[in-house]
Every structure is written in C-alpha cells, then in structure tokens.
Amino acid sequence: MSRLSLVVAGIDDTVPDVRRLVLAPADGGELPSYTPGSHLVLDVPSGPGRERALANAYSLVGESLHPSSYEIAVLRCDPRGGAAGGSAWVHALRTGDPVTATTPRSSFAPVQPATRHLLVAAGIGITPLVSHLRFHARWGREAELLYLHREGRGAFITEIDDLTDGSASCFHDRVSLLARLRERLLDQPIGTHLYTCGPTGFMDLVVAEAQAAGWPSSRVHLEHFGLDDLDPGEPFDVTVGEQCFEIASGVSLLEAMEKQGYAVPNLCRQGVCGECRLELGPATTGVWHRDLYLSDDDKAAGDCAMACVSRALPAADGRAHLEVLL
Template sequence: MSPARISLVVTEVTELVPGVRGLALAATDGAPLPSYPPGAHLVLDVPAGDGRPRALANAYSLTGENVEPLEYRVSVLRCDPATGAAGGSAWVHALEVGDKVEAHPPRSLFAPVRHASRHLLVGAGIGITPLLSHLRSHARWGAEAELLYLCREGLGAHVEDLAALAGESVTVLHDRAAFTALLRERLRDQPLGTHLYTCGPTGFMDLVHLEAADAGWPAGRLHAEAFGTADLDPGEPFTVSVDGEELAVPAGVSLLEALEEAGHEVANLCRQGVCGECRVGVGPGSGPVLHRDLYLTDEDKAAGDCLMACVSRAEPTDDRPAHLEVIL
C-alpha cells in the first residue's frame, strides 16, 4: 500500500556547508504537516529528464522539528552523476524557492528506542542528519544522549545546531584515527541500558558495529540507518494473461491494481501482503514469481500455484520476459 503523495513547495534553500544544501518544504496550503518519528525520512519524487533516464524516488532524513511541523527540512549532499550517482541529489541542488515537489509521507525505520536509559549517537559526514533529529527529541524529553560526529573540517553540516541542542555532549572530530580511539573509549563506558545509533557511509557503520561488538555490545542495542527502500520498490513491469485477456502491469502498479483496473473483482483487505485475502491462482504458463508477502508459507511458495496480488510480481528469466498466467 502506498499512501497518497503530499504536495510540497520549496520555501527556503541554503548552502549549509560546501556541497550540502538545506531545503525547507512546506505544504502548498501552509498548514502543519504530519508529525513523524525522529530519524524518519522523506521520499521525494525525482522526475526523469536532465540526464536521468527514469524517475527516481530518493530518501532524505528529516532534520527539523518533528511534532506538528510547519515545514519539512532535509540536508542533501551533492553526489556527482559523473561518479555513478543516479542524479537525485543534483536535482535537489537545482531546486529553487517556489518549486513544487511531490513526496511520500515520512517513513520511519530508525526511531529512537524509548526504553533506552541513554542514547549514544555516532555519525559521519551527511549521516549526521537523522541523528540531529534524534538529538532534538532527546533534548525535548530530557533523555540522556551523547553524540560523536566524524566529518571533514569545514564540511560538517549542522555542527552549530548540534552544539546548541546538546552542548558538551557533542564531540566533533576531523581525524579518523582520533575518532576511532575516542569511539573505543566511549563504547566501554556507557551505562547498561544505553542504545547505539549510527549513520554514515556503509564502511563507517560496519566499523562502528565491529568496535561495539568488541566492547561486548549485543546486537539488540545497535541500530543503523539503512534507507529501506525495499518496501517502496516499484518493481519491474510484467505482463499477465487472465481470462484470455492480456494485461500490462507497469512498474509502481501492483497486480491487484492492474486486475481491478481491468474490471476484475479480487477480494482484498490490507493491500500490504499480510491478510491473505487477495491470494490468486497462478497457472502453468507463468514464469517465476517474486513473492513479497508475509502471508504465504515457504511450502505455498514452493508449490508455485498462487501469489498475493497486492505485493507480489513476476520475474523474468534469461530467456523469457516476466509473465504470469493468473487464474481468478
């Protein structure tokens, strides 16, 4: 299920540090926007064009006030398409005040654990953004927090914001060796009950987790921000034959939606692959099925005779395009 898009307008553009652009986005009618958990991200629709072969959905951590916000704030590092970046950040860097933007409502995959007695936040580079949001919330609720931030001198976004929120609980370092030494020390001196949150380049997060494991931290206390786009994955287009008719299911459209659009009635409820209502039969003329539901058992899937139409799709093979024969 993808909830309705929200329409936003760019109200402020700032160069936070060289290469990082801060963006404020407000509702087109100026009303308060939906609240969101600290560490949540906003997925912006990036249109095709300007060297982007297809439309993109780019996730950016929200950095501003999260309760009843009048605007959503994101900070975006410019990644050069010449080095393989898909071009979403270049598009953000070209936005101007007054431009309209479509977004999915905020999504949360990196919320603070409120049960923790203390929060150790460890960020590098642009990975500071969700941690800034965490720190705001901890300041509001008087929760104990400590933040370690590795960034290049003069290129660390939000250094002043962090200091204003948490003062001496924030340490900013520019040298990797010094950072690792401090991290090692701080990991061994956190009261039982502390949880750790890290965001930054993958290699950096791996390092933090390895150091934490060395210091005896169990996995349940470790949290990393990895933009989970799997659940937003629009999928690849495929074709369906049903009742002697051929349907095309484009990327971003579910089999269920395609069947409904073609006038077929399919029982359904949750539209998220959970409830089991929209199970449809799959005939022998089908290619492999990409099961993405939580309902069918492994045995069901191995039998290969059904799928959940709201989330699952067809997969291509080396010698034939993605196709399903659906039996209603």
C-alpha cells in the first residue's frame, strides 16, 4: 500500500476539543484528488499511552480537486475514557511534524444519479458531509443539511453557512433534530438519497426514522466511525498454514497478521468495506463477526470473517481458534 509523506502545515484549535489539521506534502507539489466523502488512514506510531502503532481513519474536509494540502478534523477522545490513543496523538502534533498516511480512500461518496441529497450529521460526524457539501455547491446539486451539535461546539459552522447559503439547520438536542428529520423525510422528491454520519446510536435512530417513512435501504447511506465502539474482546489463537500465533485482547486479527508479515488487502479497517475478508477452515471454533459487510447468510455459514473486526468465539471446551485459509 503506497504511503504519502506529509507534514503538519496548519493547526486550528478554535472549536473546543476539535482540532483541524492541514497536512501538506513533505516535498511540496500537489496531492492526489479524491472523491467527496473520502478518508485518510493516518499511521499513528506507538508511544506513551499507546502500546502499539494504530491506523486511524479520518474524513477529508477540504478541497477534493487538485489539492495542495489535505485537511482533517479530529475530536479529542481521552484515552482515560477508553480511546485507543490516535486522537490524543493528533492533538499533540505540532506544525512541521511528519505524518504518513494512505492515499485517500472512498467508501461514502455522493450517489451520482441522485436528484437531491439529504445530509444528517451529529457531532464530529459532520466531517465527511462538509466534503459532500463542497461537491454539491460546486456542481449546483440540491442538498439539505440537518446538523446536531452541542451549543458552541459546532465545527465548520462558517463553511457550512457559505456552502448552503445559510439553509442548513442546526440543532442542540436530539429531540428537536428528530422532530425536524421526521418532517423532512416525508417531503423528499423521489430520487433523493440520505446520508448520515455520527455515533452509531444516532445513526441507528436516523435509519429507523427513514424506514418508518418508507425509505428503501438503497437510498440510505451511513459512514461509521468504526472500531471505537467495539469491545477489545478476549484473546484467541489463529493458524495460518503451518504457523500458529495468539491474538491479544484489543488487537485485531488484521493487525496481528500484518505484524506476522502477511499482506491482507484492506481498506476501511472498520468492518465496512469488505476488503479484508478471509476464508476460514473447519478447525475454526466460532466467529464473532461484528462487521457491517457480510450478509446474514455469510455470517451463519461461519466460513469467512473480516480480519479488521472479527474475533474467534470459544468452543464448549473454552478454546477460541480461527483457521485462516489464504
């Protein structure tokens, strides 16, 4: 996987607990263009408070065509509250610090044939939708934004105002947002698509409201934050061919396999994209899938798993094992 060498070129801490970071190419020049809604995966080195290196995905919020820099916005998440430490690392970066990242990856693009776009964001979930709004403003697409944030903690308020000509609706409590959402879901012309990003519980509410209003699933699109919400899980062991190794609690199968030198194709690293699907052999004791990609039938078959989020379930004798077939 190709990596970009970047440096921190700008830091904006104006909004409490939200750090906006401008990343420029270390050797100058232009960066690859990207599809609106894309994210970067930053390499977070191990260090104080982080036993192991992390790979954290952050939505790109800046200009997507021929950018000379990339911009992300990262919410401060306290490791004492259970965060893995990637956010704390970003909040400690200083101008000029080197950062490596993947090239942008797209898993939450605006649907091209859509005639209209309804965007629903909560908190830092606004980030991929800012990128959508830039795209809609540029191409004159119809878009409507409902944005839930704590009072005084809204990120991108000025940009959103500019990009939507002041038509965006901001809310400071879930009840008023949901009341407005309920009305708006009933009044969207056919051809409209719905996009939501925010904490999982929030997106579950948005999806439930859309279903109740008769929206088919093909019109509803979610961007998950991913692993933050996942339980670290119990340790288990894995065999790959002749090799056997143990996966510690809090370490993903994907991370462990990469450490052993296996190149597992992957994209989102949060159970969404399906890239890191592995075939499993009969010695597998059981699979705790946790991904958002496999169908119910796939999961029931128990012969495949997503390396980034799936773990072994123990058999009756307490042994938890995955047999990976490469």
